[in-house]
Amino acid sequence: xxxxxxxxxxxxxxxxxxxxxxxxxxxxxxxxxxxxxxxxxxxxxxxxxxxxxxxxxxxxxxxxxxxxxxxxxxxxxxxxxxxxxxxxxxxxxxxxxxxxxxxxxxxxxxxxxxxxxxxxxxxxxxxxxxxxxxxxxxxxxxxxxxxxxxxxxxxxxxxxxxxxxxxxxxxxxxxxxxxxxxxxxxxxxxxxxxxxxxxxxxxxxxxxxxxxxxxxxxxxxxxxxxxxxxxxxxxxxxxxxxxxxxxxxxxxxxxxxxxxxxxxxxxxxxxxxxxxxxxxxxxxxxxxxxxxxxxxxxxxxxxxxxxx
Amino acid sequence: xxxxxxxxxxxxxxxxxxxxxxxxxxxxxxxxxxxxxxxxxxxxxxxxxxxxxxxxxxxxxxxxxxxxxxxxxxxxxxxxxxxxxxxxxxxxxxxxxxxxxxxxxxxxxxxxxxxxxxxxxxxxxxxxxxxxxxxxxxxxxxxxxxxxxxxxxxxxxxxxxxxxxxxxxxxxxxxxxxxxxxxxxxxxxxxxxxxxxxxxxxxxxxxxxxxxxxxxxxxxxxxxxxxxxxxxxxxxxxxxxxxxxxxxxxxxxxxxxxxxxxxxxxxxxxxxxxxxxxxxxxxxxxxxxxxxxxxxxxxxxxxxxxxxxxxxxxxxxxxxxxxxxxxxxxxxxxxxxxxxxxxxxxxxxxxxxxxxxxxxxxxxxxxxxxxxxxxxxxxxxxxxxxxxxxxxxxxxxxxxxxxxxxxxxxxxxxxxxxxxxxxxxxxxxxxxxxxxxxxxxxxxxx
Numbered sequence: 001x002x003x004x005x006x007x008x009x010x011x012x013x014x015x016x017x018x019x020x021x022x023x024x025x026x027x028x029x030x031x032x033x034x035x036x037x038x039x040x041x042x043x044x045x046x047x048x049x050x051x052x053x054x055x056x057x058x059x060x061x062x063x064x065x066x067x068x069x070x071x072x073x074x075x076x077x078x079x080x081x082x083x084x085x086x087x088x089x090x091x092x093x094x095x096x097x098x099x100x101x102x103x104x105x106x107x108x109x110x111x112x113x114x115x116x117x118x119x120x121x122x123x124x125x126x127x128x129x130x131x132x133x134x135x136x137x138x139x140x141x142x143x144x145x146x147x148x149x150x151x152x153x154x155x156x157x158x159x160x161x162x163x164x165x166x167x168x169x170x171x172x173x174x175x176x177x178x179x180x181x182x183x184x185x186x187x188x189x190x191x192x193x194x195x196x197x198x199x200x201x202x203x204x205x206x207x208x209x210x211x212x213x214x215x216x217x218x219x220x221x222x223x224x225x226x227x228x229x230x231x232x233x234x235x236x237x238x239x240x241x242x243x244x245x246x247x248x249x250x251x252x253x254x255x256x257x258x259x260x261x262x263x264x265x266x267x268x269x270x271x272x273x274x275x276x277x278x279x280x281x282x283x284x285x286x287x288x289x290x291x292x293x294x295x296x297x298x299x300x301x302x303x304x305x306x307x308x
Numbered sequence: 309x310x311x312x313x314x315x316x317x318x319x320x321x322x323x324x325x326x327x328x329x330x331x332x333x334x335x336x337x338x339x340x341x342x343x344x345x346x347x348x349x350x351x352x353x354x355x356x357x358x359x360x361x362x363x364x365x366x367x368x369x370x371x372x373x374x375x376x377x378x379x380x381x382x383x384x385x386x387x388x389x390x391x392x393x394x395x396x397x398x399x400x401x402x403x404x405x406x407x408x409x410x411x412x413x414x415x416x417x418x419x420x421x422x423x424x425x426x427x428x429x430x431x432x433x434x435x436x437x438x439x440x441x442x443x444x445x446x447x448x449x450x451x452x453x454x455x456x457x458x459x460x461x462x463x464x465x466x467x468x469x470x471x472x473x474x475x476x477x478x479x480x481x482x483x484x485x486x487x488x489x490x491x492x493x494x495x496x497x498x499x500x501x502x503x504x505x506x507x508x509x510x511x512x513x514x515x516x517x518x519x520x521x522x523x524x525x526x527x528x529x530x531x532x533x534x535x536x537x538x539x540x541x542x543x544x545x546x547x548x549x550x551x552x553x554x555x556x557x558x559x560x561x562x563x564x565x566x567x568x569x570x571x572x573x574x575x576x577x578x579x580x581x582x583x584x585x586x587x588x589x590x591x592x593x594x595x596x597x598x599x600x601x602x603x604x605x606x607x608x609x610x611x612x613x614x615x616x617x618x619x620x621x622x623x624x625x626x627x628x629x630x631x632x633x634x635x636x637x638x639x640x641x642x643x644x645x646x647x648x649x650x651x652x653x654x655x656x657x658x659x660x661x662x663x664x665x666x667x668x669x670x671x672x673x674x675x676x677x678x679x680x681x682x683x684x685x686x687x688x689x690x691x692x693x694x695x696x697x698x699x700x701x702x703x704x705x706x707x708x709x710x711x712x713x714x715x716x717x718x719x720x721x722x723x724x725x726x727x728x729x730x731x732x733x734x735x736x737x738x739x740x741x742x743x744x745x746x747x748x749x750x751x752x753x754x
Contacts (some may be wrong), residue, residue: 061749257720274714
């Protein structure tokens with residue numbers, strides 16, 4: 001009996017707050033509204049529209065029909081798509097470690113304080129990042145030319161025969177070289193910024209304990225910038241999966257080595273603009289987006305777990 | 309010979325003018341078409357009333373024609389827009405059509421791309437405007453190319469009967485005869501490359517336009533199109549002739565691996581390392597502007613033959629002007645297209661270096677006797693006009709040739725960089741084209 005009373009007493013109490021909370025929540029929406037509107041418009045709407053598109057199929061003959069998940073089923077069995085994924089996967093496994101390794105090396109060298117002309121070195125490594133990818137690809141395209149490019153000039157001047165960087169065997173490595181050139185400076189800057197915030201007292205303590213430079217790097221510097229390393233890795237993964245500018249520009253010079261399905265992004269572009277397959281193109285883009293998210297998330301989980 | 313047709317034309321224009329006021333009618337019997345859905349009278353009324361016509365085209369000679377047209381019809385405003393060259397413009401046009409917004413009233417569409425637009429009814433049938441009366445005024449290749457099913461979906465603007473452009477200086481230097489058959493062409497390629505390892509008979513990295521043109525000349529019929537029923541087959545006798553010969557050039561590395569229209573390509577044409585170029589009759593203007601240094605070196609010859617003594621030819625490139633279905637001011641747009649492609653515009657364009665599709669102009673003495681300073685004074689138009697006559701009119705492109713051409717290097721291109729044979733490459737192209745056609749709802753015969 002006595003237990004009834006509190007429950008009866010608590011009964012009416014919730015009736016009050018909801019009304020008040022509702023009023024409060026409207027005020028909240030007032031503040032958050034403009035942001036939500038813009039967020040919905042620029043982030044959610046395009047995603048939603050792509051998903052909507054991916055559920056239809058438009059044919060030259062027969063027009064547009066609703067096909068449910070057929071496009072997804074097709075994408076999962078599409079050897080052209082998976083070929084592209086495999087290619088960027090290979091690119092990721094080889095190019096990203098090289099690029100990040102170089103960036104880290106340069107950042108550590110700059111941070112060591114033993115370099116002359118540090119500022120000049122830093123800016124010149126960073127400069128390629130300021131060159132638009134399209135311009136960089138065009139420039140490297142000229143360099144790679146075996147007839148009238150730099151490679152051709154070297155061949156003529158020294159009487160050697162360098163392998164053709166635009167041949168189908170080497171083209172992926174050539175693209176990797178361009179991307180590395182473009183982004184080493186950017187990643188270097190991320191690492192260098194992270195290194196600058198490491199308290200100097202740690203280095204002094206290490207010195208007192210008799211630690212050498214390698215020991216300082218492995219025991220202090222690298223653990224301290226692990227967060228930056230993970231972030232840079234994730235950016236690089238996303239960048240690799242989105243590879244587009246470089247192959248698209250070089251395709252004009254090496255049309256047989258770079259196919260229209262060379263990377264997943266290039267494939268979606270070709271599907272959409274040459275083949276008028278907007279629906280399937282949207283599907284491939286979504287599938288690729290999901291793959292990228294999964295890989296990036298796995299790397300983040302692993303990176304953070306090690307960091308903990 | 310040349311005077312008579314001109315007098316006739318002048319007389320026709322006079323009759324038209326008397327009957328209907330100043331007109332754009334280049335055809336001789338426009339006066340009888342009053343009973344048609346859109347008669348000349350409607351077109352005349354529209355021209356008098358005036359309006360704006362947006363034209364998407366990259367053909368450079370149109371600029372002068374537009375100026376002349378606006379002068380003749382002061383109330384008409386032609387907006388000439390360069391929306392990109394071929395594929396770029398098709399992408400823009402297709403996007404505008406999909407969005408149903410910003411569609412031009414007139415669009416330049418190459419022959420190989422036109423049937424795609426015709427099939428999807430994206431461009432208007434010009435029969436109601438009296439286009440079929442112009443049938444006899446065009447050479448057979450181009451006229452065949454603007455028709456699909458029962459309709460006429462554009463008026464031929466120019467044409468590209470094939471010829472073999474060759475660097476006479478190089479041929480003379482190594483005492484090589486100009487090949488008249490493709491077998492001789494291969495021989496010439498061997499001889500040239502042996503004499504100068506840096507020199508190649510031509511450059512080829514796989515070009516859909518060239519391949520289809522050579523198949524066309526060889527009498528192959530890879531594409532069968534009947535409405536939405538499509539057949540693709542690259543194994544007939546003509547195709548085999550082509551693959552067997554071209555395979556030799558690839559295997560023996562006798563063609564230079566340079567992409568067409570690249571800087572390297574222009575340099576090669578200029579310095580003699582690319583010794584010939586099988587191409588369309590629109591090429592001289594490009595030679596004159598892009599390969600200035602080799603002026604006087606080059607000549608035009610008839611295309612080598614697949615059978616000795618034959619005279620077969622084909623078309624390479626060439627464009628029509630079409631009226632997108634979603635465009636406005638249809639009458640005005642048609643009047644403009646007819647002025648450009650059949651009326652006074654033709655002569656203006658020839659004077660500026662274009663190659664016509666109208667037989668009257670192709671056969672005119674003045675045209676045939678034009679000397680090309682770039683070709684050392686050669687009367688090259690004679691070669692081209694002869695070629696235009698010998699184009700078989702029964703060739704068909706796929707209704708989705710734009711897409712098919714875009715994947716040519718994905719498939720046939722493999723033959724240029726690996727052990728894949730040309731015939732296998734064509735088979736892969738065939739399979740990919742069949743797959744796309746099926747996906748797009750065509751009935752594809754396999």
